[in-house]
Amino acid sequence: MKKKPLLILLVLPFSLFLISHTVPFFYGLSLSFFSPTGRFVGLRNYLALFKDQAFWNALQFTFTYAGVVAVVMTILGLLLGIFINSLERGQNFVKSILLIPWAISLTAWGLLLQIALSQQFGVVNYFLLQTGVIKERLSWLGDPSLARVSVMLARVYKDIWFSALLFLTARQNIPPELYEESTLSGAGPWQNFWYITVPLLRPAILYIGVILFIFALQDFDLIYALTGGGPGFATEVVSLNIYRHGVRYGNYEYGIATSVLWSLIILGFTGVVFSPLQRRIVE
Amino acid sequence: MKRRRQVWESGLKFLGLVVITVLTLFPLYWxxxxxxxxxxxxxxxxxxxxPSPAVSTFKSYVEILAKYEVPRYLLNSIVIVLSASVITLFSSFAVAYALAKYRFRLRNFTQYFIIWLVTxxxxxxxxxxxxxxxxxxxxxSHILMILLYGFSGIPLFSWFALPYLYSFPNELIDAGRLDGCSEWGIVLRIVIPALRNxxxxxxxxxxxxxxNDLLYSLSFTFHRAKMIMPALLEFPGYLDIPFAKMAAGGFLAVLPIIIIVIVFQKYVVSGLVGQTFK
Incomplete structure (x- = not known):
């Protein structure tokens, strides 16, 4: 009697995912040993990939991007969350607007930042000139190193509020009695921060940081909409690289070989960094 | 001395409040x-x-509505995503329920596998x-997009639903069994109503x-089932970048989500935040 619900509850819905995603993935794996004309070429696609400087650059930028985005969003989000928690008035108002940037899709956000970061007509350059921060208009999206900074800033600016909301909730789960006691025994706000808030929030900090990093590794939408991976390939991440070879150039086998290598890298990374955390989530 | 510090403090807090408000609302305003x-x-x-009344105009909206079939793309997106979300929700709820409430072989393995799929x-x-x-x-085609968006979310949303189902009291389920409810009756009459929120x-x-997703919609829809996010990217041409039309299209595309987030704010926060700290 108990077997039947399990079959329908677990096996059926889960196999929907396996059939629509995991099976195609393995079909792709088999295709990655062929040339576009259907000739078996063994590991040649993979060997070409190892020599492909554009792929290694994309890989490097993906990890830099995800690392910077995750670290900045975690630290600033934590500080913002604690600040919002300390507000006596206006806290509910702030909470209600924090989700507005989160609601804007990364695609629309990318287009909006194309407008705002435009070298000649953008509002960002205008404000920075007016306030005297810069002397001449910066080419936010045209200069390769500046464009890398721009996509990271764009990403952080959009979802830092969301990260703050997560930390705000975590902070409000700390029992207020702890602070009352420590204040009674003479601790100041900084001591409270370092000896109560930070240690108690450590699990949340770790958890949110890792999740933000994992999701930032997958980013596609914003970079595609904002720079398209340019100028040149300066801001190309691995997902854009795969999309470019496959959908745009029609070189599916090569793109799939890249996908396979990319999933192996993620698998390895997950195994090393994510699994201690995983265990905690499972248990 | 103490009072002066308090004045300073509330002044700084007010300043921070203003800065946060401006920074969060400025992009949408712009x-x-x-x-x-x-x-x-x-x-x-x-x-x-x-937009001073002297220069402002709705011309960009009129133009993109006439020239780019924006309403059809919006409708495609809403129909596809609405159907897909129903599929994701019930499939992942079922997976999470089975994982949390039944003992079976490969149970732990399945949980690790799901988390790996999420990453x-x-x-x-x-x-x-x-x-x-x-x-x-x-x-x-619409059906492909409904199935893809419906199925692709299953690992992530099973994972999201899991903590709620783990913390769902077993006593309620056992009470249902004692009252002669079938396994299905328990899910439909006890668990689902209790976890409605x-x-x-x-x-x-x-x-x-x-x-809001771009990757699948950009890769798999081109004309008939075209969704709104990839459609937005068509406004910039090769030579000219029509900023006003990009902004108008972007605003029309994000409006439904902004409305949903404002109306259902309570649910969004609890859905995202609740599971993290359970």
Whole structure:
């Protein structure tokens, strides 16, 4: 009697995912040993990939991007969350607007930042000139190193509020009695921060940081909409690289070989960094 | 001395409040502002900081609605994502319920497997799915997009639903069994009504994420089933970048989600935040 619900509850819905995603993935794996004309070429696609400087650059930028985005969003989000928690008035108002940037899709956000970061007509350059921060208009999206900074800033600016909301909730789960006691025994706000808030929030900090990093590794939408991976390939991440070879150039086998290598890298990374955390989530 | 410090403190807090408000609302404001300006007035080195009545116009909206079939793309997105979210919600709820409330072999393995699937980027599926869908003649069809968005969210949303189901009291389920409820009756009459708010929250979350997604919609829809996010990217041409039209299209595309997030704010926060700290 108990077997039947399990079959329908677990096996059926889960196999929907396996059939629509995991099976195609393995079909792709088999295709990655062929040339576009259907000739078996063994590991040649993979060997070409190892020599492909554009792929290694994309890989490097993906990890830099995800690392910077995750670290900045975690630290600033934590500080913002604690600040919002300390507000006596206006806290509910702030909470209600924090989700507005989160609601804007990364695609629309990318287009909006194309407008705002435009070298000649953008509002960002205008404000920075007016306030005297810069002397001449910066080419936010045209200069390769500046464009890398721009996509990271764009990403952080959009979802830092969301990260703050997560930390705000975590902070409000700390029992207020702890602070009352420590204040009674003479601790100041900084001591409270370092000896109560930070240690108690450590699990949340770790958890949110890792999740933000994992999701930032997958980013596609914003970079595609904002720079398209340019100028040149300066801001190309691995997902854009795969999309470019496959959908745009029609070189599916090569793109799939890249996908396979990319999933192996993620698998390895997950195994090393994510699994201690995983265990905690499972248990 | 103490009072002076308090004045300082509340002053700084007020300042922080203002800064946060300005920073969070400015992007949306700027999108609306630019969308209401004629293209000529956007391209100037001293930008209009607000759409003064002297120059503002709805011309960009009229043009993109007439020229780019924006309403059809919006409708495609909403129909596809709405149907897909129903599929994701019930499938992942079922998976999470089975994992949390039944003992069976491979249970732990399945949980690890799901978390590993969550960390695997979507992009690794795009090319194989593209090839298979084109062989089956399913590219650019509504049904393909409904199934893809419906199924792709199953690992992530099972994982989201799992903590709620773990903490769901077993006593309620056992009481149901004692009262002679079937296993299905328990799910339908006890668990689902009790977790109604969680289900609403996860549904909204799935809707927002699938609606905002670009990767699948860009790779698999071209004309018939074209969705709004890839359609937005068509406004910039090769030679000209029509800022006002981009802003107008962007605003129309984000409006449904902004409304949903404002109306169902409570659910969004609990859906996202609740599971993290359970």
């Amino acid at each position: 999108m609306i502002n630019v969308s209401l300006l004629p293209e000529k007035e956007v391209i100037r080195s001293i930008p209009h900081l607000f 695997l980027p979507w992009v690794v599926y795009v090319l194989p799915i593209f090839i298979i869908a084109s062989r089956l003649g399913l590219l650019d 969680v289900l609403i929250a996860l549904f909204i979350l799935r809707f927002v994420w699938a609606y």
